[in-house]
Amino acid sequence: MSGDLKTHLDNGLQAARTKDYQFALEHFLKAYAIDSEDPEVLANIGFAYYKLDKQKQAQLFLKESLRVKPGQEKVLSFLAKSQGFEAISPEVPILPTKQIQQLTEVASEKRLPQKKSKSSRKGRVRHFFTKVVGVTHTNNDGTNRQDIIDMCEEDERLVLEHQRDIPDHPYAIRVSRQSGEQLGYLRSGMGEEIVPKLEKGYKYISFVENITGGRRGKSRGCNIVIIVGTSGATEQAMVDHWNTLKKETKTDNPDPSEYGTGCVTLILLIIIAYIWLTYGC
Numbered sequence: 001m002s003g004d005l006k007t008h009l010d011n012g013l014q015a016a017r018t019k020d021y022q023f024a025l026e027h028f029l030k031a032y033a034i035d036s037e038d039p040e041v042l043a044n045i046g047f048a049y050y051k052l053d054k055q056k057q058a059q060l061f062l063k064e065s066l067r068v069k070p071g072q073e074k075v076l077s078f079l080a081k082s083q084g085f086e087a088i089s090p091e092v093p094i095l096p097t098k099q100i101q102q103l104t105e106v107a108s109e110k111r112l113p114q115k116k117s118k119s120s121r122k123g124r125v126r127h128f129f130t131k132v133v134g135v136t137h138t139n140n141d142g143t144n145r146q147d148i149i150d151m152c153e154e155d156e157r158l159v160l161e162h163q164r165d166i167p168d169h170p171y172a173i174r175v176s177r178q179s180g181e182q183l184g185y186l187r188s189g190m191g192e193e194i195v196p197k198l199e200k201g202y203k204y205i206s207f208v209e210n211i212t213g214g215r216r217g218k219s220r221g222c223n224i225v226i227i228v229g230t231s232g233a234t235e236q237a238m239v240d241h242w243n244t245l246k247k248e249t250k251t252d253n254p255d256p257s258e259y260g261t262g263c264v265t266l267i268l269l270i271i272i273a274y275i276w277l278t279y280g281c
Contacts, residue, residue, distance in 0.1 A: 005034040005041070012044060018223065019129030019209075021051040023187060039069035046075070050082050053126060058082040123232035125241045129209060132175045132222040134184035148181045149211060149220045155246070158206040158224060160186070162195055171195045175206070175224070183222055201231030205238050 012027035025048035031041045046062035049055075062079040066072060135145050156177070163172045163185075171191030176182045186194070194204060205227050212221040225245070227238045 005031050005038070008034070009041060009044070012048070016044075016048065016051075018131050019051075020131065020187070021048050022128055022193075023130070023189060024048050025052065026189065037068055039065045039072070042068065043072065043075050046082075047078060050078055052128065055082045123234075123237070124230045125227065125233050125238050127225055127227050127241060127245060129223065129225050130186065130190065132184040132224060133187055135221055136219050137184070139182050143181060145182065145184055146220050148177065149183055149222050150214070151181075152177065152183070152208050152211060152222060154208055154210055156208045158183070158208060160194075160204050160206050160226070162191075162198060175222075197228075203229040203231075203233060203235065203238065205229075205235065205242075207242055 008027045008031035012024040012031065015021070015024035015027065025045065028041060028045045028048055031038070032045060035041060042061050042065035046058045046060075046065060049058035049061065059079060059082050062075050062082065065075050066079070132149075135149060138144055159174075159176045159178060159180075161174045161176065163174045164170070166172045169188060169191075171188060171194075173186040173191045173194055174182060175184055175186060185191075194202075198204070206224050207227075209223040209225050212223060214220045225242065227242050229235075229238045
């Protein structure tokens, strides 16, 4: 594996760990441009498309990964999910070269292929996760971004604003609390995608997903969710999308406190039984 390919692959995996699947996809596609026959690269492109709810593209790359390296259980699992748990044929078709080239154009354009008509996209709501960058810097008014992040709470609504007064960064997206206190910015690559869509009538709202760090001298970070609505989407529909997403996340990752009382009781019973068996007989 060449150095550049490994760098793009590692960067993509790091972005995926923070749920920044759009940024991850950009790196995976750059890795694909270096080696279009690497099954790991092909699989990761498929995973990223799957997370971005682009199931047709996900299926194409997952199948291509299986063509190069058959029998990958994780790839087969994601392929089944992307197909709505349909049965997977043991014969994996080879992708037409033209189809692959059309999909990889996103690497240079930094946007996903849009195959749906404008009417079918009207009122559509989707989401993606990312993290705020520049969180260790001091704001122009002298306030400390780390202190501001420390005051944030999960599920707090944030403000995304195109900051036009930075000549070197024309697509800078400022991230602030409702009070105007700045946490930092979105990645520059995201701004290049978001700003043109804002001008077309797209809507973006954001919430705090969680706060990271803060222990053992580590800087605090802020992971956020961004809800995207096309021109026909209402703000209420976007908020409802986030509320539904929260419920699904809570179901998949139940609060350990829900089981706290039962666990404590069980531990106490085990301790009592141990003492009785050791000293009571």
